[in-house]
Amino acid sequence: MKGFSGPIEDRIAIRERIESYNDAVFRRDADDWAECWAEDAEWQVGDNAASGRAAIRELWLKLMGGLDAAAMYVNHGAVAISGETADARCYMLELLKRPDGSQMLVSGRYDDKLRRDADGQWRFVTRSYTVLQVKA
Numbered sequence: 001m002k003g004f005s006g007p008i009e010d011r012i013a014i015r016e017r018i019e020s021y022n023d024a025v026f027r028r029d030a031d032d033w034a035e036c037w038a039e040d041a042e043w044q045v046g047d048n049a050a051s052g053r054a055a056i057r058e059l060w061l062k063l064m065g066g067l068d069a070a071a072m073y074v075n076h077g078a079v080a081i082s083g084e085t086a087d088a089r090c091y092m093l094e095l096l097k098r099p100d101g102s103q104m105l106v107s108g109r110y111d112d113k114l115r116r117d118a119d120g121q122w123r124f125v126t127r128s129y130t131v132l133q134v135k136a
Contacts, residue, residue, distance in 0.1 A: 001089060006081025010122070014055040014079050015116055017122050018090055022072040030061055038115055045129045069097040077109070086122065088112040105135040109135075 002013055017036055024033035033056040043049065043056045050059040064070065077089035094106040114127040 001078050001080045002070075004079050006079065006086065007052045010081050010086070010116075011079045013122050014086055014088055015076055016083075017114065017124070018074055018076070018110075018112075020086070021124075022074055022092075025064075025070050025072045028064060028070075030039050030057055033057070036124055038125050041124050042126045042128070045123075046131070063087060066098070068094050068099050069095075071095040085125075086112075086114045087107060088114060092129075102136070106131060107133045 021033065021036045024030075024036070024126070034053055035125045037053045037056050038041070039053050040051075040052045041053060041056060045059075045063070048059055071094065074094045075091040075093075077091055079086060079088045088110075089112070090110050092106075092108050092110060094104075094108070096104045096106065096122065098104070108129050108131045111128045111130070112124055114122045115125045116122050
């Protein structure tokens with residue numbers, strides 16, 4: 001997948017979904033964050049994986065529970081739309097603060113598949129995160 005293709009209104013909606021995901025992380029809002037996922041979604045982050053929106057939400061709560069703060073900044077890499085489905089790639093810069101006060105700077109890449117659900121909203125069907133660099 002290279003570049004951006006498909007109707008501009010759908011590309012904007014997908015970018016807004018990715019940005020809504022990040023906004024919910026900043027605010028630590030599990031319900032808003034979970035709303036970004038399709039009911040039958042799958043999430044792969046490091047050695048952790050979950051299937052289904054409820055299980056994905058629980059995994060996120062577990063991972064966020066080990067942090068005092070998390071900030072995620074996105075750079076969109078590509079979006080390719082084909083009807084009611086899409087592939088997307090974006091790059092993240094994360095600033096993570098642990099309970100002991102130490103911080104980590106992590107850069108990574110999300111490879112995504114999205115679907116327009118019955119309510120017209122684009123949601124993640126799969127999200128796979130690859131760490132590119134960590135600075136402790």
